[in-house]
Amino acid sequence: DADVTQTPRNRITKTGKRIMLECSQxxxxxxxxxxxxxxxxxxxxxxxSFDVKDINKGEISDGYSVSRQAQAKFSLSLESAIPNQTALxxxxxxxxxxxxxxxxxxxxxTQLSVL
Amino acid sequence: DAKTTQPNSMESNEEEPVHLPCNHSTxxxxxxxxxxxxxxxxxxxxxxxxxxxxxxxxxxxxxxxEDRKSSTLILxxxxxxxxxxxxxxLRSLIKAAGNKLTFxxxxxxLVKP
Numbered sequence: 111d112a113d114v115t116q117t118p119r120n121r122i123t124k125t126g127k128r129i130m131l132e133c134s135q136x137x138x139x140x141x142x143x144x145x146x147x148x149x150x151x152x153x154x155x156x157x158x159s160f161d162v163k164d165i166n167k168g169e170i171s172d173g174y175s176v177s178r179q180a181q182a183k184f185s186l187s188l189e190s191a192i193p194n195q196t197a198l199x200x201x202x203x204x205x206x207x208x209x210x211x212x213x214x215x216x217x218x219x220t221q222l223s224v225l
Numbered sequence: 226d227a228k229t230t231q232p233n234s235m236e237s238n239e240e241e242p243v244h245l246p247c248n249h250s251t252x253x254x255x256x257x258x259x260x261x262x263x264x265x266x267x268x269x270x271x272x273x274x275x276x277x278x279x280x281x282x283x284x285x286x287x288x289x290x291e292d293r294k295s296s297t298l299i300l301x302x303x304x305x306x307x308x309x310x311x312x313x314x315l316r317s318l319i320k321a322a323g324n325k326l327t328f329x330x331x332x333x334x335l336v337k338p
Contacts, residue, residue, distance in 0.1 A: 114268075152312070152328030153269070200268045214261075216268025 113137045116201050116217035123191050124225050131186045131220050133201030141204045142184040143214070144168075144176060146197040153200065159184055191224040198222075229313045234333040243300040245332050247313030250294045257316045258289060260298050261328070262309040269312065269328065272298065300334075308336045 117132045133142065141160050145153040145168075155168030157176040165176055173195060175187045188195055198221050202214040230248040237243040249258065259274040273280055273287045275296075280287040286299040300307055310331040 147328075150330065152330070202268070211257075211274070213271040214269070216270065218266065219268055 114201055114203055114215055114217040116199075116220050118220060119218065120221045120223075122223045122225065125192055127191050129188045129191055129222070131199055131201075131222070133184045133186070133217060134182050135201075135203045135215075136182065137203055137205065137215060138181075139203040139205040139215070140181065142178065143202040143204075144174075144184070144186045145200045145202065146170070147200060147219075148197050156186065156199075188222075188224075191222075193224045196222060196224045229315060229329055231311075231313055231329065231332045233330065234335065236335045236337060237300075237303045239305060239336055239338050240302050243303045243307070243334060243336075245298040245300075245311050245313075245334070246295065247297070248295050249313070249315055252293050252315060253317070255317055258287065258293075258296050259314045259316050260285070260287065260311060261314065262311045263331070264306075264309045272311070274316070303334075303336045305336050305338060308334055310334070 114135045123129050143158040144156040146156055147153050154170050156170055156174050157168050158166050159178040162178050162181055177185045198219050200219050201217040204212050204214050206212045228251060257274055257276050260272040261269040262272050263269045273282055273285050275287045275289055277289060279289060288297045288299060298311060310333050312328045312331040314328060
C-alpha cells in the first residue's frame with residue numbers, strides 16, 4: 111500500500127462546482143503539502159500544514175482552501191472550480207523541520223479537469 | 226531565486242551510465258542542490274542532495290563542480306525503471322521554510338533496452 115494516498119486519481123467536473131481532493135498518509139509525518147503541476151511547468155505550492163490546525167498559504171493559494179482534520183489527512187477544496195484549475199495535483203509529506211536536508215514524499219497525484 | 230538549467234531530454238542504453246547535467250550559475254553560498262525524479266504516472270521522489278562535496282547513495286551519485294555553478298547526477302547503470310523526468314532543484318538554507326520547491330522543466334531520460 112502507498113504511504114501517501116490521494117483520492118480520487120482522476121476527476122472531471124464542471125465550472126462552478128465545488129470539489130474536494132483527499133490526501134491521507136501512513137508515514138506518521140507532521141508536515142503535509144499540496145502542489146499543482148501544469149504541462150511543461152514545474153510544481154507550484156498551493157498550501158502547506160506543519161501540524162493539525164496549522165494552515166499556511168503557498169505561492170498560488172487563490173481559489174483554493176484546505177483542511178487538516180487529523181495528522182494523517184489533508185484535503186484540498188476548490189469552492190468554485192474554473193477551467194484554469196485543470197492540472198495534476200500532488201500531496202506530499204515530510205517528517206523533518208523545513209531545512210535543506212528535508213525530503214518530501216509525494217502521492218501519485220490527482221488529475222483534475224474542469225470543463 | 227537562483228535558477229537551474231537542464232537539457233530537455235537524454236537517451237541511454239540499459240546498463241550504461243547516465244550523466245545528467247545541471248547548470249546553476251547564480252547559485253548562492255547557502256543553496257543546496259537537490260535532485261528528484263518523476264516516474265510515469267507517479268509523484269516526484271527524492272534522489273539525492275548535496276552542498277559542496279560529491280555525494281553517493283544507493284540510487285545515484287552527485288558530482289558538484291568546484292565553483293558550484295554546475296552539478297551532474299550520475300546513474301551508474303541505467304535500468305528501464307530509471308526512465309523518468311529528473312529535476313535539479315536549489316534549496317536555500319535561508320528560505321527553506323515553507324518548502325517552496327521550484328521544479329523546473331527537468332530532463333526526460335529514455336532508457337533503451
